Amino acid sequence: MSTSTSDQAALGTADHASARARFSVRHIPLILLAPSIVLLFVFLVLPLAIIVLTSLQPNVLLTFDAPGIGNYGYMLSKSYYLAVIVRTVRIAFVTTLIGLPISFLAAILIYRLDERFRNIALMGLTFPVLTGPLAIVLGYMALLTDGGPLFGPMIELGLIPPLKLLGTETAVIISLIQFVLPFAVLTLYTAVSRIPQQLYEAVTSLGGARMSCFLHVTLPLSLPGLLSASIICFSLAASSYVSPYYLGGAAQQTLTTLISQFILATYNSQLAAAAAVLLLVVMLVTIVAITAFFRKFIR
């Protein structure tokens, strides 16, 4: 079979047009993503690169050939800074460990509420987020003192010894659990609400009790939500500043309060940058570990 030259030209033009159309369609996601990628590059990658480069410079405390890892070597060689890193991870880990089951339980209970009460509960849950952490933490400062309204009467009556909670990790963790709770509950509520009702009916029809529903339906199907919630809890707790600053104080430094100290008190942006990079590394490593842990159970 043969075709005329004009037919071939027409076919060629049609091929080109369809190729162009395919090209355009294939590239639409890329074109749509472009603004986000540019924004990410300008406002995340670029500042991050500047922070990393700054962290490799000598400063008023340390002299070394730039660029170099002298700041990291210094911080990792001092037991004080190692203690700060460990404390940051410990506070975030304990907050996650306690906050996650509480949030999970709250999410399940809220989901089971009547729709009107459910909306009220969700609104109530988000209320502390709207007030911001500072007002809440200042409230905790008044509440957790030995002479405060919570413990004061019990201590005066001799029911409990003076607790001296302010300035301790315990005070920081208590406030952080409360701080991360709304974020975790909302994440888990979404996960729980997506579980098809038929699965519960299937378990019940096979004679399963409530615990079976939880163990064989709610828990396994909520694992992706639990993974997201634990990452959120850990990240928020590790990067929080207000609670460690006000309730922990200078004796309970975390990486965030240390960064602010380097920047605001001693104007040492190089050591501040090194501490910021360490915080980022700590968070990345932990998030990878959390993800690996949950992946084992997610089918």
Added chain:
Amino acid sequence: MNFTRRDTLKTLGLISAAYGLTLPGQSRRAAAAGQPVLTVSTWGGVTEEGIRKFVQPEFEKLTGATLAFDIGGQGARYNKLLAQRANPPADVFFSTDEAVVSGLKAGILTPATRQNLGNLVDIEDWALTVKSGVGEGQVAGAPFTLISYVLGYNPSAVDPTPTSWANMWDPAYAGKLAFVAPTHSQMPAFVILAAELAGGSVDNVEPGFAKLAELRPAKLSVFWTDWAPLAKTNDVTLAAEFDYYLDAMKDQKYEIDYVLPKEGGIGVPEYVSIVEGTDNRELAEAFLNLMMDPRVQGAFAAATYQGPTNRKTEIPPELAARCACGPRIENLRFFDPEIFAANRPLWTERMNLEVVPQWGTR
């Protein structure tokens, strides 16, 4: 691509609008009206309120310019100047004398010309603590007020009344003391004071760190609100704090009083200085001069309990009793801000590494 006149006008309009949006509301309106604007980098709260109330009207009348404010903690504002030195975000900068020393060295602040500051001749000598970084006919900045660091205590929980900085080490106050955090502006003063109490000196601060490690603070503070809730519940009964904050606490019905320790309270002159690279130098100097005006300082003292630095300032006796002024100045000690600026990074590091961990274990 052709750019029409309309496109050009639109672009210019958008750029102007975008620039306008980056300015605070007041300066936006002033800039739009073609009125010169002097941007004041200062602390929020009493200082900002005082400037708005007692300085701004007079400044506007004198110069025809208006004021815009960049409010924040000293460290954050100082870092802004460092980061934006090519295009400084403010024209004048409020700070402690130590930050003036550091700022002049870092090239973000610049001295003022003495002859443009008519009120300077009436400023007390003790207020002019910044001596370095200035040439002939120049002054580092305008010391506009004096505050002092003293020993606050709860009169109904403390007996006898404390008399010395050494009282902070009394076992009776262990776990009941609010003390300066390593980041506090007066931390270097306490390194020196502790060294002296332990047999050292300003040139030998080594014993100071060991002595400070023996303290047992209940709370480390940067600002009085850090420990105020603990004072209400008697978890803090003794506190090293600025006099004017303690006076403000008294007005708020806190059970608090204060003494100037026998070794002397710490005198802290506060400065306003000119930002290097400002386009409004003339306005800046007019502002500095106004901050040293006796009427302005009198009004500031009445509103904030901050002592005047201008010897011509007249304040009523009942107010003088609550300010760092008059006979009280003889009981104040003025540290060299050069020493603070030169040693702060290393001393902060030593406080963190050697002292604070000891407090944590107690």
